[in-house]
Amino acid sequence: MRKKILVGNWKMNNNLKESTSLVNDILSELPQNGVELVFSPSFVFLHNVVKLCKSYDNVFVAAQDCSEIQNGAYTGDVSAEMIKSCDVNYVILGHSERRNKYAETNYVITQKVNLSLSNNLKVILCCGETLEQREKKVHFNFIKSQISDTLFHLTTDQINNIIIAYEPIWAIGTGLTASKEQAQEMHAFIRKIIAEKFGSIFADNMSILYGGSCKPNNAKELFSQVDIDGGLIGGASLSKQSFIEILNSF
Numbered sequence: 001m002r003k004k005i006l007v008g009n010w011k012m013n014n015n016l017k018e019s020t021s022l023v024n025d026i027l028s029e030l031p032q033n034g035v036e037l038v039f040s041p042s043f044v045f046l047h048n049v050v051k052l053c054k055s056y057d058n059v060f061v062a063a064q065d066c067s068e069i070q071n072g073a074y075t076g077d078v079s080a081e082m083i084k085s086c087d088v089n090y091v092i093l094g095h096s097e098r099r100n101k102y103a104e105t106n107y108v109i110t111q112k113v114n115l116s117l118s119n120n121l122k123v124i125l126c127c128g129e130t131l132e133q134r135e136k137k138v139h140f141n142f143i144k145s146q147i148s149d150t151l152f153h154l155t156t157d158q159i160n161n162i163i164i165a166y167e168p169i170w171a172i173g174t175g176l177t178a179s180k181e182q183a184q185e186m187h188a189f190i191r192k193i194i195a196e197k198f199g200s201i202f203a204d205n206m207s208i209l210y211g212g213s214c215k216p217n218n219a220k221e222l223f224s225q226v227d228i229d230g231g232l233i234g235g236a237s238l239s240k241q242s243f244i245e246i247l248n249s250f
């Protein structure tokens with residue numbers, strides 16, 4: 001059976017003290033509901049957060065990105081190999097903020113996917129359409145191209161290490177959320193295209209997360225949909241109370 005997963009993407013928020021106390025506060029109230037919890041702090045705090053989570057079976061850490069280059073003279077970049085050396089398990093790739101603010105293309109994201117997998121990191125691959133694309137009814141084709149361009153070259157062994165996060169851009173940080181019907185429809189579509197390419201066993205095993213203004217007041221209805229296996233949470237992951245409430249919504 002596929003895993004239920006909740007990921008907190010802190011983006012460029014929380015200094016060392018804040019990161020440490022947020023993790024400790026959440027860990028002190030962790031429900032035993034079988035949901036896998038993933039913290040995604042800044043690169044500079046990955047090692048600290050890994051140490052805090054080490055003794056918890058179902059708690060892991062994700063980097064928010066990695067370089068598309070293996071190593072070398074790339075000042076400021078952080079490689080997949082460096083991330084893995086900190087005992088990190090996951091990396092978030094293709095977030096819309098990376099695509100839009102840093103002009104990351106599907107080609108660049110594919111290089112990152114390949115390097116992450118070859119360094120034994122699991123990938124949380126983000127995809128999502130703009131409001132304009134949805135209104136023009138090209139959103140299904142757009143999501144299909146984001147997924148096929150970045151994942152369809154993988155082997156079935158590799159696809160087992162991929163989680164997809166559907167994050168409609170118009171819902172990220174805006175307070176607008178996809179309705180449970182809109183989110184379920186897209187998650188079912190994503191599972192279908194994964195099944196067509198890799199087979200239904202791999203598609204059924206893949207966790208597909210929803211992201212985009214997921215909050216305590218809408219998490220339950222989203223997570224109760226058959227193809228929604230959890231969430232990638234931005235703003236609401238920065239407070240212990242809201243993140244724990246979302247965690248209790250499964």
Ligand code: PEP
Binds near residue numbers: 167232
């Ligand atoms: C995100 O950036 O991945 C996200 C889902 O943000 P928010 O929850 O703030 O919309």
